[in-house]
Amino acid sequence: MFFRQWDKLIKIANSTNGLLSTQKALLSGIDTFLRRPSNVTYRAPHVRDATDLKRFMMLVVVGLIPCTLFGIWNTGTNAYLSIGCQSTFFEAFLEGLLHVLPLIIISYTAGGICETLFAQARKHEIAEGFLVTGLLYPLICPATIPWWIFIIGIVFGIIIGKEVFGGTGMNIINPALLSRAFLFFAYPAFMSGDDPWIVKPFNKLDDGTLIPSNWTTIAEEKILMFINNTGGSIDALTGQTPLALATNISTNDVNTNINEFLHEIYSTWDMFIGNIPGSIGETSTLMCLIGGCILLLVGVASWRIMLSVLVGAYVTALIFNFVATPDTSSLMHITPIDHIVMGGFAFGMIFMATDPVTSPLHNISKFIYGISIGALCILIRTINPAYPEGMMLSILFMNIFSPFIDHYVIKYFINKRKEGVNRA
Amino acid sequence: MNTIQFNGGHRFLISDAPSNSIYHIASQPIIGSVPPVTSFFKPKVIIKVGDKISGGQVLFYDKKNPFLKFVAPGCGIISNIKYGKKRVLELIEIKTDKKNDNFINFNKTSINKITSQEIVDKLIDSGIWPKFKKFPGFDFVPIDNFLKIELSQLYISLFTTEPHGLNINLLLSQKKYLDFFIMGLKVITKIFKEVHVFNNKDNVSKEINEVLEQKKNIFLHKILDKYPADNIGLQSWKMKSKNNDNNINISAVPFLIIEIGHLFSKGHIIQERFISVSGNGTKKKAHFIVNAGSPITSFVNSIETEKINDIRFIEGNILTGRQISSKDYLSDYEQSIQVIKEDRERIPLVFFRLGLNKLTLFKTWFSGFFPSVIRTPSTNNNGEERSCIQCGYCLNICPTELMPNILMKASLINDIEEMERMDIDECIECQLCTFICPSKIEIGHIIKSGKDFIKKEG
Numbered sequence: 001m002f003f004r005q006w007d008k009l010i011k012i013a014n015s016t017n018g019l020l021s022t023q024k025a026l027l028s029g030i031d032t033f034l035r036r037p038s039n040v041t042y043r044a045p046h047v048r049d050a051t052d053l054k055r056f057m058m059l060v061v062v063g064l065i066p067c068t069l070f071g072i073w074n075t076g077t078n079a080y081l082s083i084g085c086q087s088t089f090f091e092a093f094l095e096g097l098l099h100v101l102p103l104i105i106i107s108y109t110a111g112g113i114c115e116t117l118f119a120q121a122r123k124h125e126i127a128e129g130f131l132v133t134g135l136l137y138p139l140i141c142p143a144t145i146p147w148w149i150f151i152i153g154i155v156f157g158i159i160i161g162k163e164v165f166g167g168t169g170m171n172i173i174n175p176a177l178l179s180r181a182f183l184f185f186a187y188p189a190f191m192s193g194d195d196p197w198i199v200k201p202f203n204k205l206d207d208g209t210l211i212p213s214n215w216t217t218i219a220e221e222k223i224l225m226f227i228n229n230t231g232g233s234i235d236a237l238t239g240q241t242p243l244a245l246a247t248n249i250s251t252n253d254v255n256t257n258i259n260e261f262l263h264e265i266y267s268t269w270d271m272f273i274g275n276i277p278g279s280i281g282e283t284s285t286l287m288c289l290i291g292g293c294i295l296l297l298v299g300v301a302s303w304r305i306m307l308s309v310l311v312g313a314y315v316t317a318l319i320f321n322f323v324a325t326p327d328t329s330s331l332m333h334i335t336p337i338d339h340i341v342m343g344g345f346a347f348g349m350i351f352m353a354t355d356p357v358t359s360p361l362h363n364i365s366k367f368i369y370g371i372s373i374g375a376l377c378i379l380i381r382t383i384n385p386a387y388p389e390g391m392m393l394s395i396l397f398m399n400i401f402s403p404f405i406d407h408y409v410i411k412y413f414i415n416k417r418k419e420g421v422n423r424a
Numbered sequence: 425m426n427t428i429q430f431n432g433g434h435r436f437l438i439s440d441a442p443s444n445s446i447y448h449i450a451s452q453p454i455i456g457s458v459p460p461v462t463s464f465f466k467p468k469v470i471i472k473v474g475d476k477i478s479g480g481q482v483l484f485y486d487k488k489n490p491f492l493k494f495v496a497p498g499c500g501i502i503s504n505i506k507y508g509k510k511r512v513l514e515l516i517e518i519k520t521d522k523k524n525d526n527f528i529n530f531n532k533t534s535i536n537k538i539t540s541q542e543i544v545d546k547l548i549d550s551g552i553w554p555k556f557k558k559f560p561g562f563d564f565v566p567i568d569n570f571l572k573i574e575l576s577q578l579y580i581s582l583f584t585t586e587p588h589g590l591n592i593n594l595l596l597s598q599k600k601y602l603d604f605f606i607m608g609l610k611v612i613t614k615i616f617k618e619v620h621v622f623n624n625k626d627n628v629s630k631e632i633n634e635v636l637e638q639k640k641n642i643f644l645h646k647i648l649d650k651y652p653a654d655n656i657g658l659q660s661w662k663m664k665s666k667n668n669d670n671n672i673n674i675s676a677v678p679f680l681i682i683e684i685g686h687l688f689s690k691g692h693i694i695q696e697r698f699i700s701v702s703g704n705g706t707k708k709k710a711h712f713i714v715n716a717g718s719p720i721t722s723f724v725n726s727i728e729t730e731k732i733n734d735i736r737f738i739e740g741n742i743l744t745g746r747q748i749s750s751k752d753y754l755s756d757y758e759q760s761i762q763v764i765k766e767d768r769e770r771i772p773l774v775f776f777r778l779g780l781n782k783l784t785l786f787k788t789w790f791s792g793f794f795p796s797v798i799r800t801p802s803t804n805n806n807g808e809e810r811s812c813i814q815c816g817y818c819l820n821i822c823p824t825e826l827m828p829n830i831l832m833k834a835s836l837i838n839d840i841e842e843m844e845r846m847d848i849d850e851c852i853e854c855q856l857c858t859f860i861c862p863s864k865i866e867i868g869h870i871i872k873s874g875k876d877f878i879k880k881e882g
Contacts, residue, residue: 052810
C-alpha cells in the first residue's frame with residue numbers, strides 16, 4: 001500500500017519539471033534505500049554477486065552500534081558523576097541519549113543535505129559512504145560540542161574531504177576524521193582541554209540536595225593524596241582524558257613512577273572498559289573490539305591493517321619505554337598496553353584506518369600503512385605533547401601517503417610476477 | 425600426477441543443472457548460420473537467396489583472412505540473408521531438404537600418409553579452422569604465423585567448471601563420439617607441436633589413455649576443479665611459468681576434436697551438435713543432440729510467463745555467455761544454453777535482511793558462511809553502479825593474479841604503456857571481477873575495451 005503511493009510519487013517526479021523533479025537524487029536515494037532496484041544485468045556476467053555497497057556500509061554501521069550504545073551510556077554516567085551522584089543504568093542511558101541522539105540526527109541531516117545537493121548537481125545517485133561518515137563523526141566528537149560548530153565540521157568534512165574529489169570512492173582522506181581535525185584546529189577550546197568531555201546533566205541540576213562537587217575535584221583529591229604519599233608532583237591538573245592527564249604529569253622525582261600516577265586516576269581496566277571521560281564513542285576499547293570482530297567476521301574491514309596498526313604502536317611504545325629517562329616526556333613512560341587502550345587508538349585502528357577508500361589496495365602495502373599509522377601515532381603522542389591525540393593526525397597523514405605506498409608496492413609485485421613467470 | 429594449483433577463482437554451486445539424460449531432436453525445416461560476434465571480422469557472402477547448397481559448402485568468408493571460411497550446417501535452399509545495421513551480416517537462413525543428408529565429401533585419406541599441410545588445408549576447407557581460438561586474444565588462429573613458427577600448443581579440457589557448461593564426461597561416454605574423439609586426437613597431434621589435455625581427476629578413460637601412451641607430443645595435466653580451470657588463458661599461463669616459451673596457445677573444445685575426427689573418418693562434416701540446456705526458465709534441463717543451426721525453440725521448452733522478456737536466453741555460461749533471443753538459431757561457438765527467469769522483484773529493505781538464500785562470495789550475507797550449499801542465480805544487478813572503493817576483492821579472486829581495478833583505471837584513460845606493463849594480455853576474460861564487484865562496475869568489459877584499444881592502435 002505504502003509502496004503503491006510511493007511509486008506514484010516517483011512517477012510524478014520523473015515526468016514533471018516542477019519542484020519534485022529537482023529532488024530526483026533524493027527520491028531515488030530513498031527509493032533504492034527502501035527497495036532493491038529492479039535493474040537487471042544486460043550482458044555478461046548475467047549473474048552478479050548479491051552484495052552491493054549499501055550492504056557493505058550498512059555492516060560498518062552495525063559494527064559501530066556497540067560503540068554508539070556504550071558512548072550514550074558513558075556520556076550519561078559521567079554527567080551524573082560530575083555532579084557527584086550515582087545513577088542507574090537507565091537513568092544514565094536516557095541522559096546520554098538526550099545529549100548524543102541530537103548530534104547523530106544533526107550529523108545525518110547536515111551531511112545528507114550536502115550529499116544530496118552534490119548528487120543532484122552531478123546527476124548521480126546518492127552514494128552510500130555517507131551512511132558511515134554520518135555516524136563516525138558524532139562518535140569522535142565530545143558530547144558538549146555546540147551544534148553550530150558540529151554542523152560546520154560535518155559540512156567541511158563532506159565537501160572538502162569528499163565531494164570536491166568526486167564523492168565516495170574518490171576521496172583521499174577520511175571525511176569524518178577531516179571534520180574532526182578541522183574542528184580541532186579551528187575551535188580548540190571546544191575540542192580539547194578539560195571542559196568539553198563531560199556534559200552537564202539536564203536533570204537534577206536545580207536539585208538543592210545534590211552536592212555540587214565537580215568531577216575534577218574528585219580526581220584532584222585523589223591525586224593530591226597520591227602525591228602526599230609518594231612525593232611526586234604534577235604541574236597542573238588540566239586534563240580530563242587519560243592522555244591529557246598523562247601529558248601533564250611531570251617527572252621531576254626519580255623515584256615516582258608515571259604509570260602509578262596514571263593508574264591512580266584511570267586504571268588500565270577502566271580505560272579498556274571505557275567508563276572514562278572522552279569523545280562519545282571512542283572511550284571503550286572493549287566495544288571497539290566487539291565492533292572490530294563484527295567487521296572481520298563479515299569481511300568488510302581488513303585484518304591486516306588492524307593487526308599492523310596494533311603491532312606498530314606496541315613496538316614503538318616499547319622502544320620509547322626503553323629509551324625513556326626521568327628527563328624525557330612523561331608519555332614516553334606509558335606502557336604499550338596503556339597507549340593502546342588510551343584515547344581514540346582502538347577506535348581509529350578499527351573503524352578509521354580500515355576505511356577501504358583511503359587505505360592502500362595491495363595486501364603488502366596494507367601492512368606498511370598500518371605499521372606506519374601505529375608508529376606515527378605513538379610518535380606524535382610522545383614527542384609532541386601539544387597534540388596528545390596522535391591517532392587522528394597519523395591516520396590523516398598516512399591516508400595521504402597510501403597511494404604513494406601502493407604505487408611502489410604494486411610496481412614491485414608487477415616486476416616480480418613477470419620475473420616469476422619467466423624464471424620458474 | 426601433481427595437481428596444478430591456482431589462487432583465486434571460485435567453485436560455483438548453482439541450481440537447475442542439466443540432467444544426464446540425452447534427447448534426440450529431429451531435423452528442422454529451417455536452419456540458420458550465425459556469423460561469429462567479433463568486431464574484427466568482415467564477412468564476404470558468396471551465395472545469394474535461392475541458391476541450392478549442400479552441407480559443408482562455403483557460405484561466407486573473412487575479407488581480410490580468406491582462410492576463415494564458414495560453411496553451411498545443412499543442405500537446402502538459401503531462403504533469407506539478414507543484414508543488420510551498416511549491412512553487417514546477422515544470419516543466413518536455409519530451407520532444408522527433407523532428407524538433409526547431402527554433404528560435400530572431402531576425400532577420406534589414411535592419417536598415416538597425410539602431411540600436416542594437407543590436414544590444415546582440409547580443416548580450412550571444411551570450415552573447422554575458425555573454431556580454434558588463439559590466446560592471448562581469444563581470436564581466430566592466423567594461418568601464416570602458424571605454419572612459420574610451428575610452436576603452437578593446443579589446449580583441450582576434458583571437464584568444465586563453467587556454471588552449467590556441457591557435461592563432457594557424458595559426451596565422451598557415448599561410444600561413437602569417443603571413437604571420433606580418439607581419431608581427432610590422432611589427427612591434431614600431427615599438426616601441433618604439443619597437445620596439452622587437462623582434466624580435473626587423475627584417470628581418463630582407457631581409450632584416451634591409449635592415445636596418450638602412443639603419441640609423444642600429448643600431455644595430460646590435472647588442474648584444480650574450480651572456475652575458470654578450463655580456461656585456456658589460465659592453463660597456458662600456468663604452463664608458461666613451467667616452460668619459459670612464448671608459444672602460440674590454441675584452444676579447442678572436446679566437441680571440436682570430435683568434429684575433426686568425424687571429418688577424417690567419414691569424409692564429411694558432422695551434422696549433429698551436443699548441447700546442454702539448463703536454468704530455472706526451462707522445463708527440460710538436459711542434454712540434447714540436435715542438428716547444427718537448429719532454431720533454439722526446437723529444443724528449449726521455456727516456461728510460460730506473462731511477458732516475453734521475462735525469460736533470458738544465454739548462449740554459453742552465465743558468466744561469459746551472450747544474450748540471445750528465442751528466435752535465434754544455434755550457433756557453432758558455444759555448447760550450452762541457459763534459460764533464466766529475469767529477476768526484477770523489488771525486495772523491500774533488502775540490505776537489512778539476513779540473506780539466507782543469496783548467491784554471494786562475501787560473508788556479508790548469512791548464506792556466505794555456507795559456501796557448499798547450492799544457490800539459485802538471479803539476473804538482478806543487486807545494486808547500482810558506484811565508484812570503486814578499492815575493496816580489493818577483485819584482486820583476490822583474479823585467477824591469473826592480475827590487478828583488475830588498476831588495469832581498469834589504465835583502460836579508462838587508454839594508457840597503453842601502463843596496460844602492457846600490467847600484462848593486460850593475460851586477462852582471461854573470466855568475468856569473475858565483474859561478478860564480485862560490490863560497486864557493480866563492469867571491470868571485465870572495461871579491461872576488454874582496453875585490449876581492443878591496444879589492438880586498434882597496433
